[in-house]
Every structure is written in C-alpha cells, then in structure tokens.
Amino acid sequence: MDTAKRFYCDVAVCGGGPAGAAAAIAAGREGKSVILMELRESLGGLCTNGYITGIAGNVDGLAKEWVERLAAEGHAVVRPHLPVVEPEFGKMMLEEMVLQSGARILYGTHVVDCIKEDGKIKSVIAYCKSGKVEIFADAYIDCTGDADLIYAAGVPFEISSGEYCGLDQSVTMGFRLAYVNYKKFMEANKAFRKSKDFEYGNPKRSSLIVFKQFQAIAEGKLHELLSPGNIVYPMPGRDQECMDVTLDATHTFDCHNDDVVDLTRQIVDQHRKVVWFVDFLREYVPGFENCELEALAPMNGVRDSRYAKGEYFLRAEDLATARKFEDGIWQHSEPFDTHVPTPGFHCAIRHINTDKKLENSLVRPCQDEKDYMMHPFVRPLKWEARTDPRDWSEIPFRALICRGVDNLMVAGRCFSADFHAMGNIRIIGPSMGMGQAAGIGCSMYIDKKLNAIRELDGVLVRKRMIELGVGLDHAPTGYWETVRNFKGEPTVNAGDMIEIRNEKGETPGF
C-alpha cells in the first residue's frame, strides 16, 4: 500500500468524541499502546464541538472523573442531573486525560477505509496532512458516531427507521450566546410557571420559550415554531447577569444523515434558523435582550445515522422493561428521547408503541390522536410504554462487539441498538461508559490472546468496571436515588415526559 506513514499500536480508536476519548483513556490505563484518530482538532465530539454541554444519563466512571476534574478547576457546573461542562476547557481536559493515560492522539486524521485479512481488520486507512496514512493495531474501536469504520469493514448495520420511511431523527445545531442575563431568565421562568399563561399539560403553555414563540407567531414576528423546548445550558463560573450560555434549539427535518448533499442542506438550514431564533430571543425572552451570537457549533448536531449490528442488538423493549444483563456494563435510567424525524409540534417521543402490554414498564393505552401526529406514516399500536425513572436498564457488553469482524468494537451513538433504543441511549454519559467498557474489552482480548473479541466473557469487563469504581453493583445513586425515594405518582407531562409528581404537583426537580 502506498502510504506516507505507518503507525503501530495495540488498540486503534477512530473518533475522539465522548465515546472515543473514554475508550482511548480506558485502554491506555490498562497498559495498552493506543492511537486515537480524530478528524477535527480537539476532543469531545458533539459535547464540546457541537455545544451539547449538558451531560445526560448516569455520570459515572470516566464521565464522572472528567466532570469532577473540570469542576475542580471551575469549568463545570456540578448538579444532581445534567451537569454542564465548559466546552473549550472540556476539550483540553479530555486531551490531558488521554495523554496522561499514555495514549497518542492524531488530530486532523479522517478514517476512510480499512484492509481486512482472515476476518480481522489488519489496518485502517486515514487521510491527514501527512497524506494517506495506515494504522496497524491488534484491536479497533469505531467511535465515529456514524459507524464510518464499520461501514468500511462491511459490518452489517441499519440506518434510520423503517417506521419513518428511512428518515433519521431531526438535526439540531448547537450555538453559544454571550451577554445573557441568566438570572433574569430563570426568574422569568419561575414567574411564568406561577402566572395564568402557564398550563400544566398544554404543550403550548408549559414553557416560557415555547409560549413566547406562539406570541411572536401571532404578532407576525416569527413564521413557525423554531424550538419546542426550553433548555439553556449556563456556562460555568461566569457572572449570572452577563454570561455565556449554549443552546440546541432549532430543528431540521426529513434528514438523511449519511448523504453529503442532505447534510449540507441541514447545515445551511440550521444557520438560518439559529439567526431567526436569536432575533426572537432578543425581542421576546427576558434575560436575552442584549445577547449576541458568539459561535455556531463547528460540528452539526446529528443525533443518529448508522447503527451497527453487534452480538446483541439492544431493543427499545429492553429499556422499557428495565432489563438487566449479566454482562451489563452501564446503567441507564433516562426516558426515551427519539427526536421526531418529520415536522410537527412534538419535538421528541418519550415512549414506544407496543401491541402487548409490557410487564415492568409504565404503560397506558395509546393516546391516539397525539400519537398519530408523532408517527405520521403508520398508525401506532395499542399501548404506550415508558421507562420507569425509578428503575434502570443496562447496556450489555455484547452490544459493543461488531458482527462478522473478529477484532472490531463499537461505542457511542452508533452501537448496536434499534431506532428508539438508540434515541434513548445515545447521550453523553452512556457513550462514555460504552467507550470505557470497549477500551477495557479490547485490552482483555489482547491479554488473553483470543481469536475474536466475541470469545471474551463480558462478565469480566463488568467486574473490571466495578473494580474501577463504576457503580454497577448497586442501584444508581445521586439524582436517581432522589427520584426513587420521592413520594408521588408517575405522570406524563406536556412534553410526553414521565415525571414523578406529588399531590402538590412537585417533582424531584433537576
């Protein structure tokens, strides 16, 4: 092969997002020589370069260490649920953790192909400033988010959803605003919830930003609802009355996330919508009067694309029924979060439809009219099933082992799961957990001199995760423990989200 340079290592990790960084750190700390290839020039993927700065899911293992190390330097807002990291320092902290583990980083390196021999990947081919380079390793982990290596290696995969005629989830580009009076915004939010404009259960009146958009539409200042949500992530350590925030708000629909022409359409569409949304915020939302668009995320907000087929294919039913696995390597308690691929009022689907009443999940009869709006191409089935926030499911190690190639693993938002399971698990906490487990798994595969990673007993990886302090041997703590112990009944709110509410209407909060 005519390559400018060759590199050799034990474990090659493709993609340096939350999953890839964690995979490289974990394998490096297990004593392996590691090369982490990242096509951009910093780590953290969508979390840092996509301005998705709030970490959802269980924050344990390397995810917890990352947040705590950032917090110790004043660059994270630690809170029980959805801690926030400052993206620029977040990138540098991941870089520090990767380098301290002994792993090597190759920035500006785009993995495009691989050479296979006897059922294994022999080398990956990447392009970078050096030209065409070849990286040889004993084991490989695809953390590209879009399963680029898996695609090149011929591993079977699915793309998008049959239910939505092959469309992916909607796409949302993050952005960063300066000069926001966050204190004023939070006070306005509180006042809104006490005002007559607020109405529990009415999606048009359940959040300040949404309510204000309908006002702007009525006044001819906005032609459509741009954001069905209200999430604003405050940047750590800043003056609350004049601070930076990040948002991911506007949606582009009918997306094909493996098509360069469509991806370009999405980016152009998002650029325009962000500008419209910022103009709206300035005029209508208290606290945003003086805000300035500081930056558009350098990475487009693609939620999903290719889904690898692994030794286990995680199904939405596994999550709805809080399924645990012997080789479970991460606990997961969040609701479904499938962003609707087609335009409509509802932003995300927080339930799945089933024809059987699923045991051990929160079920109610399908709410026909609303459900049909969310599933425009097929009539929904009989029941709606939701995850129970007081319970949790697990990700089995086998869902990270790629089928058909003996030395390839996957971690992050392209692991082996169906459309709604991915809509649920793809978030940053579990992505880092999967990365950590894949790094450990590859290391064990090498140490044990196995013929294929699928020969490795995932129970050993689970045990190693526990030894390293990941709380797989007990129920999730922190926020999830508070939710479990909160006295109240599960209620579906206006955003289709399940909440535990008490008689006074209180919830366990953020």
Ligand SMILES: Cc1cc2nc3c(=O)[nH]c(=O)nc-3n(C[C@H](O)[C@H](O)[C@H](O)COP(=O)(O)OP(=O)(O)OC[C@H]3O[C@@H](n4cnc5c(N)ncnc54)[C@H](O)[C@@H]3O)c2cc1C
């Ligand atoms: C709009 C939006 C809102 C979200 N909100 C939240 C939230 O509030 N909380 C939460 O926890 N999660 C949220 N998520 C999900 C979360 O951000 C991602 O699912 C998570 O970052 C996945 O991590 P990853 O490492 O698998 O992939 P990514 O973060 O996509 O990282 C992949 C990395 O691989 C690199 N790469 C890609 N292809 C190649 C290649 N061929 N060669 C080399 N490098 C490559 C990329 O540059 C990138 O750095 C949101 C996602 C979106 C889009």
